[in-house]
Amino acid sequence: MSSLVHPGDHCFYSRKEKSLGVLCSNFLKLYNQDGVDSIGLDDAANRLGVERRRIYDIVNILESVGVLSKKAKNQYFWKGFGGIPKALDTLKEEALNENLSTSSSSLSDYNVSHEYLYEGLPTSGKDKPSASCRVDSRKEKSLGLLTQNFIKLFISSKADLMTLDYVAKALLGDIHDPTAMRTKVRRLYDIANVFSSINLIEKTHHPESRKPAFRWLGLEGSPKDGPVTALKFNELKKRVFGTEITNSLPKKYKKESSLDWNSNKKAPVLMRCNNLIDKHDRNSLEQPQKHSSNGFVFGPFTPASVADLGHSENKNVRQVQDLEDLASLYGPRYSNQAWKSWYVEAAGKNHIQEGSILNS
DNA sequence: ACATCCCGCCACATT
DNA sequence: AATGTGGCGGGATGT
Numbered sequence: 001m002s003s004l005v006h007p008g009d010h011c012f013y014s015r016k017e018k019s020l021g022v023l024c025s026n027f028l029k030l031y032n033q034d035g036v037d038s039i040g041l042d043d044a045a046n047r048l049g050v051e052r053r054r055i056y057d058i059v060n061i062l063e064s065v066g067v068l069s070k071k072a073k074n075q076y077f078w079k080g081f082g083g084i085p086k087a088l089d090t091l092k093e094e095a096l097n098e099n100l101s102t103s104s105s106s107l108s109d110y111n112v113s114h115e116y117l118y119e120g121l122p123t124s125g126k127d128k129p130s131a132s133c134r135v136d137s138r139k140e141k142s143l144g145l146l147t148q149n150f151i152k153l154f155i156s157s158k159a160d161l162m163t164l165d166y167v168a169k170a171l172l173g174d175i176h177d178p179t180a181m182r183t184k185v186r187r188l189y190d191i192a193n194v195f196s197s198i199n200l201i202e203k204t205h206h207p208e209s210r211k212p213a214f215r216w217l218g219l220e221g222s223p224k225d226g227p228v229t230a231l232k233f234n235e236l237k238k239r240v241f242g243t244e245i246t247n248s249l250p251k252k253y254k255k256e257s258s259l260d261w262n263s264n265k266k267a268p269v270l271m272r273c274n275n276l277i278d279k280h281d282r283n284s285l286e287q288p289q290k291h292s293s294n295g296f297v298f299g300p301f302t303p304a305s306v307a308d309l310g311h312s313e314n315k316n317v318r319q320v321q322d323l324e325d326l327a328s329l330y331g332p333r334y335s336n337q338a339w340k341s342w343y344v345e346a347a348g349k350n351h352i353q354e355g356s357i358l359n360s
Numbered sequence: 361a362c363a364t365c366c367c368g369c370c371a372c373a374t375t
Numbered sequence: 376a377a378t379g380t381g382g383c384g385g386g387a388t389g390t
Contacts, residue, residue: 013388014388015364015365015366015387015388015389016388016389018366018367019364019365019366020365020366041379041380051367051368052379052380053367053368053380053381054366054367056379056380056381057381060380060381073374073375073378073379073380074379134372134373135372135373138372138373138381138382141381141382141383142381142382143381143382164363179384182384183382183383183384185363185364185365186364186365186366186383186384187382187383189363189364189365190365190366193364193365211363212363212364
């Protein structure tokens, strides 16, 4: 019992291909296109071949950096990378203010707490305390807030390399519960993955300790204030990066994969077992500046043709573990490159970066 | 052995 | 009540 993967059948299941980072890249690939201005969660889940739950993760994180904004139930506005600078500025601003109040000399304790305007229920008298509290409580633990605090920590800290353990500890404040710690770190990994795919941060290793850590890239090499500067590169902004999309392959070990991987058109080749071949992903930083220069890879399906607008509706068709095939057209392959360079405008000043490293 | 972190149950929020 | 959101952490996978 305890369903286990029978090491025999079902071809390859690769965890890496289903990482949030890859999903994020595909998500971006899909929506960072011209006509796009609205995103339907169901549509995204379907097209990417993943469960809706995962879309929430991505969207919540991206929203925290200004790439998206919630429009309505199930609907988001696509703001694009251009929204990042502004969002970062705001965060930087907030981080600055917050730091004043606390004596935070260094290890600022970014614990959730403060910064919360009680929305609703301003009326005195009897309100429903518990309800409001619970809501706040939930918000405090949201991925979105964590994401922002994560950024604030990076921005306000002079350290440019941080281990997730350190971050978790800092954001957790005093709570020294190992369980809370683990949970927090799990979330941080999620965030780190999408941030890596966006190139806001980069994974590295601590010089000596060897321990994995992340470096803040932010609006890398941006010229700082200069609303108009750096217009040159823009054109490249929307790339196609083609290759398929979808993650598909729902649950773990899906009985044999192969087969449906052909979506005809585009990407001929590899599918099925080749997955293993693609070696490392963006995490393995190597070249210092891996600009993929202009040539942005293949673009299998048409860029704009996808037009779907509105939303495809498919109601709740979940649980279909057998019909997956339908959902999973397109093959799994991803290019993890990165869209580096979204030009910038208000980059604010760069932070000091002495090789300070933090570690637990 | 330890670092990552997918997956999806199920509590809570909205409709 | 139904459906949308999204904490949370078990445990599988990667190195």
